[in-house]
Amino acid sequence: xxxxxxxxxxxxxxxxxxxxxxxxxxxxxxxxxxxxxxxxxxxxxxxxxxxxxxxxxxxxxxxxxxxxxxxxxxxxxxxxxxxxxxxxxxxxxxxxxxxxxxxxxxxxxxxxxxxxxxxxxxxxxxxxxxxxxxxxxxxxxxxxxxxxxxxxxxxxxxxxxxxxxx
Numbered sequence: 215x216x217x218x219x220x221x222x223x224x225x226x227x228x229x230x231x232x233x234x235x236x237x238x239x240x241x242x243x244x245x246x247x248x249x250x251x252x253x254x255x256x257x258x259x260x261x262x263x264x265x266x267x268x269x270x271x272x273x274x275x276x277x278x279x280x281x282x283x284x285x286x287x288x289x290x291x292x293x294x295x296x297x298x299x300x301x302x303x304x305x306x307x308x309x310x311x312x313x314x315x316x317x318x319x320x321x322x323x324x325x326x327x328x329x330x331x332x333x334x335x336x337x338x339x340x341x342x343x344x345x346x347x348x349x350x351x352x353x354x355x356x357x358x359x360x361x362x363x364x365x366x367x368x369x370x371x372x373x374x375x376x377x378x379x380x
Contacts, residue, residue, distance in 0.1 A: 224274035224352070231267040235260045258334040262342045269349035276307075276356040297367050304361040311354045318347035 242256035325343040
């Protein structure tokens with residue numbers, strides 16, 4: 215179960231959110247054009263699902279190493295240099311997200327203390343405003359995973375080079 219969660223958590227949640235958004239907006243379109251009635255809650259729920267989807271996508275992209283990169287610049291380095299560059303990059307990213315986590319906690323805390331609820335559905339806003347905190351923690355975890363993978367690759371390449379020299 216843990217292996218499945220590690221490999222599929224973000225994908226599963228994003229697909230489920232996308233399906234939910236599609237179904238809800240389909241019901242809204244049907245209600246508006248076929249029944250002549252608009253649903254007051256559909257756009258609000260879809261917006262909140264979209265927010266969660268957007269924050270989860272950051273973790274997904276981190277896990278898959280999908281980001282804006284300068285591949286030609288990284289490609290100029292030898293293999294070991296590329297691994298070192300990636301480890302340094304992951305370290306900077308990790309520091310950045312560790313920096314953001316306390317602010318996400320404060321943001322969530324203020325939402326919880328305010329007692330604010332959404333206008334149409336009455337959903338406590340802290341459910342929606344928990345998305346940054348959950349995302350930043352997941353991203354930090356995924357960066358640590360990528361860092362370990364790159365470190366293992368660098369060590370493996372060192373051992374291969376030592377074997378070639380003897």
